[in-house]
Amino acid sequence: MTLNNMPAGPDPVPATLHAPAPQEPAGDALAALRTEIDALDDALQDLLRRRAEAVARLAESRAKAGGPALRPAREAKILRRLLARHAGPLPAAALVRLWREIFAATTAMQAPFAVAVFSQGEDQLRLAREHFGVSTPLRHHPTAARALGAVTAGEAQVAVLPVPDEGAPEADWWTRLDSLRLQVVACLPFWLPRGEERGAAAFAVTAGTAEPTGRDRSLLSVEAMGEHSRAHIAQALAAAGLAPRRLLLHRGPPGAAVPPRALAEVDGFVAADDPRLAAATFARIQPIGAYAVPEGVPEGAPAGAR
């Protein structure tokens, strides 16, 4: 059979192979576009240098005032602003990636910067790497307590831990934050492409204090009185104007006569002097951090929502 007498029928060659090869711009046009790209790269590099110099000046003035270099709330505000004005063919994911690397570099420029991770499988290690950049030293710790200990010992500036979930291993790590003077300051990932399922999540913990971003969720550690049930704790929180969107109970070892502790996640930013805390009828209630509501996560989904 020759090509000429082949039976008519479905074309065996995929349609894409028939498509004409994309035309490279002809010699002159290609050179002109590459010259334009070179000039833009120079401009970007100059702007990055000027940005780093501005951060260095800020760090100098902060050295006098004190305070940590890492400011997750400021990073969240910058990213929200840039995502809101984002346009053009560069994927938003690339924009976020680039700025995450910039933040990692400008944080490390100011002070030692390393991250201690307690991971369930690879999840929190991956989230920490994506959030804190490719060059930031990450150390995996076998327990949540060891990861937190690395921060209190000053070996790391941030601990990344799984968002607590009842029944998960070491889900009670949050009960130690108050006495260690540590706070949750961010939720990872901060950005999810539209339509992507929320997968594993992590909290970032530092020795700094959480700061508001304008769209936040706060975490409250509650020590109940006596045999408080989950419903009772939720009601008492709601009565104080702190209705929890999520409530996690930690009952301690079986037989231990300790009242339950609860982790309440509430909408908005709750500072230590918030009058609603004084209005709540618990043995103790204490903010243990807050985080910027991640971008691209549907309203109503809790931090750990899958």
Ligand SMILES: O=C(O)C(=O)C[C@]1(C(=O)O)C=C[C@@H](O)C=C1
């Ligand atoms: O705004 C600050 O406090 C900075 O240190 C600057 C900067 C930045 O590069 O924009 C760097 C690190 C912080 O985590 C947040 C922001």
